[in-house]
Amino acid sequence: MSPAVGGARGGVAVRVVPCLDVSGGRVVKGVNFLDLQDAGDPVELAARYYEQGADELTFLDVGATVENRSTMYDTVTRTAEQVFIPLTVGGGVRSVDDVSRLQQCGADKIGVNSAAIARPDLVGEIADRFGAQAVVLSLDVKRSDRTDSGFVVTTHGGRTETDIDAVAWAREAVERGAGELLVNSIDADGTKNGFDLDLVRAVRAVSTVPVIASGGAGRVEHFAPAVDAGADAVLAASVFHRAEMTIGDVKDALRESGHAVR
Secondary structure, rough: OOOOOOOOOOOOOOOEEEEEEOOOOEEEEOOEEEEEEEOOHHHHHHHHHHHHHOOOEEEEEOOOOOOOOOOHHHHHHHOOOOOOOOOEEEEEOOOOHHHHHHHHHHOOOEEEHHHHHHHHHHHHHHHHHHHHHEEEEEEEEEEEEOOOOOOEEEEOOOOOOEEHHHHHHHHHHHHHOOOEEEEEOOOOOOOOOOHHHHHHHHHOOOOOEEEEEOOOOOHHHHHHHHHHHHOEEEEEOOHHHHHOHHHHHHHHHHOOOOEEEE
């Protein structure tokens, strides 16, 4: 399968994507994936972001893999009923049957991470059955001097560090059929110091599919550099949950920097 080139390049609008990290039926947010604090009700937040003009929503059940259970289907269903924009759901997805059930609940795209690392054939199986556009490879990445790229992938919500080169894995996943790459920097996550631009550039260099930059947004000025580095979409969580900025604020800043937005 040969994915088509896509994303913000060539004048296509940059997507602004709020992320709902959910655990125990509530949205949570921490720093570097640790010390998770309650941030609200996922359905209420999803409705707020839809009204603010979010282009897509990402819903990640951050406890599903760690607790060895499936994604909370009821919460996904109630969230999907509130929004009419693409919804990506990840966490605890291990099979094409899981994907089928999530799509029945209203998910448009499915994020896979730990299960795909454990069994890479899963990426192609989902793509073959549902299309590459339905497969979002989620990469939780740390900086490391043990890999050629300087980045390593983790599993189980960032708790387990692998020996896999993150950039090499991104390239392989695209070749296997992933239609999009969600690249989350654990080092930058929740710090509000800006996206890891080196990571975005490294993944952009090997990807022929859209790249979503995640982790580190703290000010509206942080988003345009991520797009300049190669991101087709920008994702953030806590700054939206705490109303430190709105979707419109981010789009205004991107527009002022010369980037097309919807």
